[in-house]
Amino acid sequence: MSEPIIRTKGLSFSYDENKNPSFDVREVHGVRDINISIERGEYVAVLGHNGSGKSTLAKLLNMILIPNSGDIFIDGVRITDENFTEDDVFDVRRKVGMVFQNPDNQLVATVVEEDVAFGPENLGLPREEIRRRVNSALAAVGMTEYARHAPHKLSGGQKQRIAIAGIIAMRPDVIIFDESTAMLDPLGRRDVIEIMERLNREDGITVINITHYMDEASRADRVIIVNEGEVAFDAPAREAFSNISDLHRMGLEAPQGVELMAALRDAGLDVAENVLTSEECIEALNSFLQDK
Amino acid sequence: MISDITLGQFFPGYSVLHKLDPRTKIIIAILSIVAIFFANNPITFLLITIIAVILIWISRISFTVVIRGIKPILLILLFTMILNIFMTTGEGDPLFEFWIIRVYTHGIIRAVFMAWRVILLIVITSMLLTYTTSPISLTDGLESLLLPLKLIGVPVHTFAMMMSIALRFIPTLIEETEKIMNAQKSRGADFSTGSLVNRAKALIPLLIPLIVSSFKRAEELATAMECRCYRGDKNRTKLVKLELRTRDYLCLALSALLLAAIILGAILPYNMPINIAFYDLLFYKI
Structure with a gap:
């Protein structure tokens, strides 16, 4: 097997309360002894309740935060090396792109295409190449016609698509979506999910979706559950949601279909167990009702 | 408005x-x-x-x-x-x-x-x-x-970037101001009547949240920019020349x-x- 794109070994990080600026009112939580390995082209969901440390984990992976102990390997390179130079950090961030929660706070320029160009400009690419990448990235998120618009006039979902285009244009190996759908309406959410899945399927980009939406997580190949800064669970999506009581204990819920089937079984009905998505749930209920 | x-x-x-x-x-x-x-x-x-x-x-x-x-x-x-x-x-x-x-x-x-x-x-x-x-x-x-001023150590690019970010966020902050104003109004805040002193005082519950959120925005934006490999004008090219x-x-x-x-x-x-x-x-x- 080839070297995984991301591998961590005994990764730990804690926020120093004293160093934290007082205006940062978010609850911040570190992580403890994280050992994960993500292969190229995987589609992984990271779940956890607020403050579980899942965003901290993401920020460690592209060196926004530097771990207290443990190692991270990106594409085989140990990024926790003490002799890491600014250029090395640059390379890591080029490989691992990140899309954040609030689309407003990620957009830099006053024109959509100039914002998408921001990353490639930082990479120092020639102008023709930047132009090509901007055009193809905007096409990939279906925003070509908005190229000359002002970002503040777009909807939340559209802004988030621009933010994604800005990352795609850098051609990263991995894109981490850090609760990128949390502030969007259902339509915007669906668009973003579709784009991330297409990137994964068609372009082979490794997608890590950090979320607290169960239905999003259930679409991934693999689910990592982070609880109190530790990896509580790491398995294919279907297994992750099989133990509902564990999920509840960690302040999480299973996808609606799974919850419904469990509730029906608890009520003594003999419905199918192996249900994950809403479609499967409908099918299982149908066949159950027909058997009657 | x-x-x-x-x-x-x-x-x-x-x-x-x-x-x-x-x-x-x-x-x-x-x-x-x-x-x-x-x-x-x-x-x-x-x-x-x-x-x-x-x-x-x-x-x-x-x-x-x-x-x-x-x-x-x-x-x-x-x-x-x-x-x-x-x-x-x-x-x-x-x-x-x-x-x-x-x-x-x-x-x-x-x-x-x-x-x-x-x-x-x-x-x-x-x-x-x-x-x-x-x-x-x-x-x-x-x-x-102003680029020639770089030779004598003036951070021209940084100033230009600050300028353009300020321009980028003016509409966003105006929107936010409206939101906060409406939120405070819905709780009975009064921005438009009373003496000048009272009206100035009424602005405090508007300005404090605005400033706090601006700091938060600034921090998030800085992180996002770092994630997009921003490191000043070092080796930077431009789409529009x-x-x-x-x-x-x-x-x-x-x-x-x-x-x-x-x-x-x-x-x-x-x-x-x-x-x-x-x-x-x-x-x-x-």
Whole structure:
């Protein structure tokens, strides 16, 4: 097997309360002894309740935060090396792109295409190449016609698509979506999910979706559950949601279909167990009702 | 509501003035300011006024808009005129005298031209810069023009980036201000009545959340920019590169010629009297 794109070994990080600026009112939580390995082209969901440390984990992976102990390997390179130079950090961030929660706070320029160009400009690419990448990235998120618009006039979902285009244009190996759908309406959410899945399927980009939406997580190949800064669970999506009581204990819920089937079984009905998505749930209920 | 406020009053369009490189326009604006301050007789003022009218005409921006742009400075104009009328001493007898105030004809003429000078200043610079140049290309132009200052250690790129981020976030912050205002109003806050002091105090619950959230935004934006490999202008390229075209060189050359003409028109008459008609009128020293 080839070297995984991301591998961590005994990764730990804690926020120093004293160093934290007082205006940062978010609850911040570190992580403890994280050992994960993500292969190229995987589609992984990271779940956890607020403050579980899942965003901290993401920020460690592209060196926004530097771990207290443990190692991270990106594409085989140990990024926790003490002799890491600014250029090395640059390379890591080029490989691992990140899309954040609030689309407003990620957009830099006053024109959509100039914002998408921001990353490639930082990479120092020639102008023709930047132009090509901007055009193809905007096409990939279906925003070509908005190229000359002002970002503040777009909807939340559209802004988030621009933010994604800005990352795609850098051609990263991995894109981490850090609760990128949390502030969007259902339509915007669906668009973003579709784009991330297409990137994964068609372009082979490794997608890590950090979320607290169960239905999003259930679409991934693999689910990592982070609880109190530790990896509580790491398995294919279907297994992750099989133990509902564990999920509840960690302040999480299973996808609606799974919850419904469990509730029906608890009520003594003999419905199918192996249900994950809403479609499967409908099918299982149908066949159950027909058997009657 | 407040989101209708447009910054710098940029009017998008496709006129030659719009298409000129921002650097060309900045340079021409500086040349114009020099010219306006050199102008000291009717003929030079006339020339500059014609230039201003031509600028308005080719920009296809309506005269009403331009006149509206002058409104905010009416008070300054008035002040300038009054000062000039009362402070200027002319030759011959004063037009009228009252207590310590003496008004001369020269003073009145001077006041009119001073006001006219301010109006020209505002009209020409706004035609060239604010009305026809988007804030972002103005920033780009400034960055490019100030680039030589990098040699003496001035962080030109950083300033330009700060400028453009400020421009980018103005609409976002206006939106947020409205949101917070509505949230406070819905809890009974009153922003529009009471004494000035009370109204100023009412702004505190508006400003504090706005400032706090701006800090949060700044932090998140900085992280997002780092994630997108931003590290200042080190090895950075640009999607849109400013390029001087033939029309830029033509306009620059034309402006230089006009400036020379105006300077000549302002200096020459007093060094070598020329014998032409209406000399006294055209070259009346203001």
